[in-house]
Amino acid sequence: MAKSTQSGSGDRAGMASLSPFELKDELIKAAGGGAVERPANLSMLNAGRGNPNFLATVPRHGFWQLGLFAMRESERSFAYMSEGVGGFPMHEGLEERFEIFARENKGVPGISFLLGAVSYVRDQLGLNAGDFLYEMCEGILGSNYPVPDRMLKLSEQIVAQYLRREMIGKHPFVGDFDVFAVEGGTAAMTYVFNTLRENFLISAGDTIALGTPIFTPYIEIPQLNDYKLNVVNLEADVANGWQFSKQELDKLRDPKVKAFFLVNPSNPPSVKMDTKSLEYIADIVKERPDLIILTDDVYGTFADDFVSLFALCPQNTILVYSYSKYFGATGWRLGAIATHRENVLDKQLAALSKEKRAQLHARYESITTEPDKLMFIDRLVAESRTVALNHTAGLSTPQQVQMALFSLFSLMDTPDAYKNALKRLIRSRKQALYREIGIAPEAKDENAVDYYAVLDMEYLGERRHGRELVEWIIDNTEPSEMLFRLAKEARVVLLPGRGFGTQHPSGRVSLANLNESDYVQIGRAIRKLMDEYIERYNKATGKKSDKAK
Incomplete structure (x- = not known):
């Protein structure tokens, strides 16, 4: 049977290679929006962006x-x-x-x-x-100028205390860690990948592991000519509450895997890694003390009793955190990179070959009299300014002040009043969305964070309508058809889950950037679309509709 073309003119299949954030612009156009959309355009419901509509006052x-x-x-x-x-x-x-x-x-x-x-x-x-x-x-x-360039002295101590509370909590933690203030989580990703490469900790042809689904750039960056890395995916299972099985985590035991990158809580499933998985990874690290881990924990502050992998494997883990979502501060560009004072990165730098150490000595000798002793986190600072501009490195000081004030606000909020208010807000929106779609709420998952919702068509569709319908839709529609129909017919914009590494056809709904009444409308639009597909399926297969039964 020929694929449906109801998604409108244009090559939808040809857009399959686009990043979901680039495809979003096409969906906005389909919804009748312009290149730049603001909340003032009330007729379009753009749930594709993770930018919250709340902020800390x-x-x-x-x-x-x-x-x-x-x-x-x-x-x-x-x-x-x-x-x-x-x-x-x-x-x-x-x-x-x-x-x-x-x-x-x-x-x-x-x-x-x-x-x-x-x-x-x-x-x-x-x-x-x-x-x-x-x-x-x-x-x-x-x-x-920012002095020290890595981070203002007292601001670093304040931010470190905030990270201890939110990322480590009550988990035992021995030793201290350093913090580098950066221009949001995006800058952190850029600096980390680049510094790992420049310091021979990852090289073209090396293998890294990604915990999928994951924020799209973690999928795209390794493919660039700058890196040319081989990637092994550790796939979380939607049917298992978006957790990793032991079989998937065992892929980290392969000595070819040099580094493991994950977003925790995940993006887009918005589920934190459970305690069993964290402890299982920690056991693997004991067997593989050379494994480098990067954990991007931007959504950790929305979770209940969150503990970062940085808490369990501090010497192997680079912690990345952004203030953007929790404080409603995407425009401020506030982020932090933290590394333990005793870490595998510095140990691997010291163990490099004589030839590579000589190259790095020459690279950093203009900024320190002892380049061989330069810590990885300070190499991050230098690489953020292409080494030669290290003397003017550092996040702008007004940004660091706002970061320190955000941190103090959270530290002083001992009853977590602000945090609990945000949890109530986004979880109420999720309930409204699911209620209107007609999906019965599952038993409460203690690991669910609910910043996003992944509407997994294969998983949820099978639960509600059966496997035959799901297979018919997959066989008779292009991957992005539903998203374009929602955009064109209902002016609802979602992001494709495919671009985040999800294994099933799905859409990502941000529960942070619209009001509850908007999620009611989105839910109704999705249900209406699904009802139309059910009618088409019934006509194609000769089955009676639910209404006729």
Whole structure:
């Protein structure tokens, strides 16, 4: 039987090679949208983007009030000049002047948060309050280069404490780790892949493993001419709650696999790796102490009792975290890379051949007198600026200030009020979506995070309508037909799960970027489309429709 062409003109099959984020633009066009879509276009429901429509207000209020205080401090210097010239803040008496500023602005949003932040830094973290205020004031003014270039000194300690709470929790953790502040998770991915390659830790022809489904760039980057890596996929099973079987995890035992990359909780299934899997990987690492792991844990803060693989395998793991989703801060471009002080990366660098060590000595000798001792995380910093510009490396200081304030906001929120509010918000949206589609809610999965929902047509369709219908749809439609029909007919935009490495035809719905009433409409549109496919199937096979029975 010929494939259906109801998805509209154009070669849908030819779009199969597109990244889901590029295909999204085609779907937006099909929905009648323009190149740039904003929430103002209320007639189109774009659930394809992971950008949340919520954000943390308290630390932002704190940021703006801190900026006003910092400006007042700056204007104390060169006060005799009337041309609008300011200077660096003065450390002496800074705490006292901040207390005066806070009293003068009592009741203004953000002030009580800043007072609490100073107290927390001093009383709970044991840091000098005056030094903290000075770093924040100088940083928010952007009046100096980032020093140290990897991350501002106290900001790094604050962010490290935040990562300990959210990524490690109560799990035993021995030793310290370093943090590199970067321009979001995307920059972290770029710097890590590039630095691994430049330092001979991965080379063309090497094999890496990916925990799929996974954020699309982790699939696409290894294929680039820059890397030319062989990839082994560890496939999570939708029927097993999107967990990895032992058989899949055993692929990591192969000594050819140099590195393992995963997103946890997963994207798009939005499920955290269960404790059994984490512990199983930790056991494999004991047998394979050379294995390099990168875990991208951006959605970990939406999970219940999250524990990162970084907590169980700290010496083998590079932790990547972004503030974008949890704090509604994609535009801020805030991310962090963390590595344990004693890690397999530095050990492998020291064990490189004499020839390779000589090449790296020459590469880094312009930035340090002891290039052979340069830690991997500091090589990340250098590579982020092509080594030659290492002296101007580092995330902009206003960004680091906002990152520190976000971290303190979370650390001070001991009852997790903000976190629990976000969980209620997105889980209520999921219930509305599934209710309208007509999918009965499954038993609560303690590992489900619900930032996204994967509408797996093969799995969910078989549960609701039977295997014969599912096979008929697969045989008689192009992979993206349903997505284009939803876009064109219902103005609903989803992303194809295929581009994330899912094994079944599916669509990714972000539960973070629209309101609950919008998910009701999306659910109805999906159900209407499925009902039409059922009618076509019944006519093609001579079966009676549910209505006729």
